[in-house]
Amino acid sequence: MDKAILGRTGIEVTKLSYGAMEIRGPRVWSGRPIEDSEAARVLEAVLDSGINLIDTSLDYGRSEELIGKYLGHRRHEFVLATKCGCRVVDCGDHDEVSHEWTRDNLMRNIDTSLSRLRTDYIDILQLHGPTVKQAEDGRLVEVLNEIQASGKVRHIGVSSYLPHLPAFVEWGSFDSIQLPYSALEREHENWIDRASETGAGIIVRGGVGQGEPGVGRGSSERWSIWEEAKLDELLEHGEQRTGFLLRFTLSHPSMTTTIVGTKNVDHLADNVRYAAMGPLPADVYAEAKRRLDVIGRTALPV
Numbered sequence: 001m002d003k004a005i006l007g008r009t010g011i012e013v014t015k016l017s018y019g020a021m022e023i024r025g026p027r028v029w030s031g032r033p034i035e036d037s038e039a040a041r042v043l044e045a046v047l048d049s050g051i052n053l054i055d056t057s058l059d060y061g062r063s064e065e066l067i068g069k070y071l072g073h074r075r076h077e078f079v080l081a082t083k084c085g086c087r088v089v090d091c092g093d094h095d096e097v098s099h100e101w102t103r104d105n106l107m108r109n110i111d112t113s114l115s116r117l118r119t120d121y122i123d124i125l126q127l128h129g130p131t132v133k134q135a136e137d138g139r140l141v142e143v144l145n146e147i148q149a150s151g152k153v154r155h156i157g158v159s160s161y162l163p164h165l166p167a168f169v170e171w172g173s174f175d176s177i178q179l180p181y182s183a184l185e186r187e188h189e190n191w192i193d194r195a196s197e198t199g200a201g202i203i204v205r206g207g208v209g210q211g212e213p214g215v216g217r218g219s220s221e222r223w224s225i226w227e228e229a230k231l232d233e234l235l236e237h238g239e240q241r242t243g244f245l246l247r248f249t250l251s252h253p254s255m256t257t258t259i260v261g262t263k264n265v266d267h268l269a270d271n272v273r274y275a276a277m278g279p280l281p282a283d284v285y286a287e288a289k290r291r292l293d294v295i296g297r298t299a300l301p302v
Contacts, residue, residue, distance in 0.1 A: 007201030019261030024061030
């Protein structure tokens with residue numbers, strides 16, 4: 001599997017990473033039930049397949065806990081990214097999640113995450129979607145730098161999107177920037193280049209359009225773009241739509257890695273197989289972008 005350097009961190013990561021939100025369980029965000037044994041199988045398969053970056057968050061249900069329980073003894077084998085700014089409230093049969101952008105909450109978050117993940121450091125601690133004003137008012141970069149100086153975190157990042165992304169990119173404060181991108185969601189396409197130019201590593205989420213409706217979490221509205229652009233005509237014999245989307249994402253020259261989540265070992269194996277094929281052929285990539293441009297699904301200007 002191809003690897004790349006995650007910007008100024010200097011860390012070499014696989015271009016396919018694992019997004020651990022899918023093992024969150026049913027208590028948050030309409031998560032699906034998952035047995036511990038099922039989580040153990042998929043997490044072990046992630047590392048056994050060669051993937052070396054796992055992305056999670058404090059508010060992803062049991063995700064951090066399960067990673068610590070089943071991969072804590074293999075901590076040296078992978079790069080660990082989690083997110084902060086989160087609040088989780090136990091409401092009996094479910095958890096309510098929100099955000100609190102204060103120093104005290106971020107300090108609580110990092111200690112909770114370290115305990116759940118059964119580790120003494122996080123490779124990348126990311127702000128989980130604040131607005132620019134929230135980040136400024138809470139002096140959040142200063143707080144992240146304070147946590148980093150303590151040794152609990154090695155690098156700092158932000159998970160964001162338009163319209164907040166440009167300011168975070170221009171600050172130049174973050175070692176990594178996470179943003180949504182795929183052939184079905186091209187708004188941030190040029191921002192990947194711009195963010196990369198600052199020295200930040202680029203972590204793409206949603207790189208397979210969240211999966212086809214009925215199989216993954218992708219919506220019919222999002223996947224209607226595929227139909228409108230007639231992208232089926234570009235598939236190789238036997239190629240899956242999600243495989244094509246993954247390779248489209250991997251074709252962006254400035255992306256570093258894309259996190260793809262699943263609770264299914266077979267789906268994980270498919271993702272690894274397509275990632276191992278690398279980017280799309282240049283002519284196919286160009287034609288896919290042309291077709292998407294024709295229907296108005298194009299990159300926004302920087």
